[in-house]
Amino acid sequence: GENVEQHPSTLSVQEGDSAVIKCTYSDSASNYFPWYKQELGKRPQLIIDIRSNVGEKKDQRIAVTLNKTAKHFSLHITETQPEDSAVYFCAASTGANSKLTFGKGITLSVRP
Amino acid sequence: SQTIHQWPATLVQPVGSPLSLECTVEGTSNPNLYWYRQAAGRGLQLLFYSVGIGQISSEVPQNLSASRPQDRQFILSSKKLLLSDSGFYLCAWSGTVLSGNTIYFGEGSWLTVV
Numbered sequence: 712g713e714n715v716e717q718h719p720s721t722l723s724v725q726e727g728d729s730a731v732i733k734c735t736y737s738d739s740a741s742n743y744f745p746w747y748k749q750e751l752g753k754r755p756q757l758i759i760d761i762r763s764n765v766g767e768k769k770d771q772r773i774a775v776t777l778n779k780t781a782k783h784f785s786l787h788i789t790e791t792q793p794e795d796s797a798v799y800f801c802a803a804s805t806g807a808n809s810k811l812t813f814g815k816g817i818t819l820s821v822r823p
Numbered sequence: 824s825q826t827i828h829q830w831p832a833t834l835v836q837p838v839g840s841p842l843s844l845e846c847t848v849e850g851t852s853n854p855n856l857y858w859y860r861q862a863a864g865r866g867l868q869l870l871f872y873s874v875g876i877g878q879i880s881s882e883v884p885q886n887l888s889a890s891r892p893q894d895r896q897f898i899l900s901s902k903k904l905l906l907s908d909s910g911f912y913l914c915a916w917s918g919t920v921l922s923g924n925t926i927y928f929g930e931g932s933w934l935t936v937v
Contacts, residue, residue: 743924745924745925745926753930753931754913754928754929754930754931755867755913755928756928757925757926757927760925800866800867802926804924810855810869810872811917811924811926813866813867813869814866815865815866816865816866816867
């Protein structure tokens, strides 16, 4: 089955700097790649997603890039703010049954 | 719009007691439904998923069970809780392939087994 790995497991950045979180996947048939943000004690919430027919997607300060050849996708956060501090999960799916495989999560800390 | 409700929000149960967590989805038909567990500071572990009434797939062996008595209702149960069952339980739903594979989570249930 699909295996999704996230690197690094923790990331600390200075407020205003950029943060990049990378995920790799194993199943070349995967075609849907969402990113979730989970604040402490709350549910994970979708922040951005990308499908395999697109190489990059941007929404204000966040963007996701996909490299199908290398089987990795990355979350980019620019001009980080303290409220960006959270656990970020990437995931991948091959489609038909909608079952997502999640990475283990990365804890992002933004230092004020 | 679609909404997902999950309850109770928190509960403290003694070892060996039963468990029932309930989840309902509104605003959609025939959703895929999921139960996830998250231990403190850990990742998301898929416990069960269902593609239709009465159709349950279990991802990991455990003393938990799931049922889907109605199209938009998903229940997580246990006959006898273990200390290791403590965690944050999340119900989730997703639509058909045509509407995207996005999973939406309920607000979660904090379970502490004492």
